[in-house]
Amino acid sequence: MAALVRVSGPPNSSFLVGYPGISATLPRIEGTVEIRPSQGYSAPVPISLVRISLQRRETIHPAAENVAKRHLGTPRRETVDLVGKEMLLFRCTTGREADNVVAMDLPFILYIPFGRGGEEANRRIPPASLSVGSSRMLETYYELVVTVQQGPTNQHKYAFPVPVQRYDTLSTFGMYNRAEYKTAVSDNIVTLGMSLPKWSYGPNDPITVFLKLAPNPDWMSKAKKVTIDKFTVTIEEEITFNPEGDEPTKKVNRLEKRVQPVKAKLAEAGYTTNLSMVFPSRSIRDADGVIRREKPGFPLYEVTSFTTTSTLYKIEFFLCVKAHLSSARDISIRQAIVICPMDHEECKDVLHAIEQAAKDASQVDPTQPPPRPTVVRATDKDALHTLGLCMVGGQKKPLIE
Structure with a gap:
């Protein structure tokens, strides 16, 4: 029976x-x-x-x-x-x-x-x-x-x-609200500095990055010839398959890109700017505005993926900044960020719970x-x-x- x-x-x-x-x-x-x-x-x-x-x-x-x-x-x-x-x-x-x-x-x-x-x-x-x-x-x-x-x-x-x-990746946690700062140098002539006020984000959260291009005072004559063409900021999703195995493979997806044209000579005081973008989200509602039925075993997320590490795969996210220059090589900085499946307001609510x-x-x-x-x-x-x-x-x- x-x-x-x-x-x-x-x-x-x-x-x-x-x-x-x-x-x-x-x-x-x-x-x-x-x-x-x-x-x-x-x-x-x-x-x-x-x-x-x-x-x-x-x-x-x-x-x-x-x-x-x-x-x-x-x-x-x-x-x-x-x-x-x-x-x-x-x-x-x-x-x-x-x-x-x-x-x-x-x-x-x-x-x-x-x-x-x-x-x-x-x-x-x-x-x-x-x-x-x-x-x-x-x-x-x-x-x-x-x-x-x-x-x-x-x-x-x-x-x-x-x-x-x-x-454990909520954007409201204090450890994610410490500023991150990185620099990179091109030909010893120009230094690019990037500052991120926080580094955990969720769907539709604004991301603001502060940038500064500074000339090398010891090479000022060369630095003055540098023209800033544009800045680009992209968000990349990097999936590593089989990270603990013998032959890990990586797949990189570009999720969002922002371009800021400059077309200006680099001054002695340098050049400072900031770029803002919104982390992309996907709707959990259908065309009629009704919340979709979730598949058994899977919560409804407003993002296609998020920062996670598993046995067979690992998903990481990076903010990539590039300064496009003339008379000097382009400079790139790649900064790791954390992506949470919830936006900042949801994270606040969950924190109380x-x-x-x-x-x-x-x-x-x-x-x-x-x-x-x-x-x-x-x-x-x-x-x-x-x-x-x-x-x-x-x-x-x-x-x-």
Whole structure:
């Protein structure tokens, strides 16, 4: 007799409690595994063992977006990893192959790793759920896997998708609001300096970069001949496939470009300017303004991708500044930036929720076991009452309290 298995989360909330990436919130998945007979409403089901785990599936296919290369390029690669630890929820009575069960509710709490863990993969903070490209060029997907053992040889696995987000790249965190400054020199004649007031951005967030071209006072005669043609600023997405493997490959996409014409000679005092652009976003609404239905296991993001590091791939973003010069070689600076899936206003709102979650988590003891399970065996007194039935004249009838 097969079992009907489902997983339910806490009332009025999702499975995921806390904020992955923020250790103070003790990120965890809470819920209950519910097992009932699948055929014959009251027929008991033999259950030997029940386990639950959180699994991460990752796939990459670098040639997926190119029709010509799809059949010739590297094949799709996939890995499946256990996140945290597997949890034993039920074991049948010692000495028996299985217990005949009428109904079973097994509460569980699976803690998501929140430490970097060095080389220990099972202690690293798991990357966020993400699917890039219509042909699933790269994907990270999480699912709760319930393993039900029925007798010595009969084992079934049931998978339930769980979207996982990361919250350690919020643009409201102070560490991202420190100015970054970089310089580069052309022919020892001109120095380009670039200043970024902050370096974490989300969809539709404005990005402003301050630029200064300064002549070398020791080579002023040559510097005065330099003409500033224009400045260009581009945002690049760099995807590294198989970053920890033997042959990592990179794909660079230009997301946005801004050009500022200058056409002026470089003065002794130098040249100062700033360029602004908006980080591109994609709408989560359709043509009628209705929010799209999200795919199971994947949250709706307003960006096509964001800063993340996984086993099979790594996504990074760079702000590239180039000064186009005459009478001197062009100067380029490439500065890493962090892209968050949420805009600045959303980050502000989430920050308050994170603070509250951290207060709530301070009352949680991770060593405490989950609530006691409810197991109704066929031999228990009034077992049918659990299913809303009772025996009347040797027949099963609906129970009227």
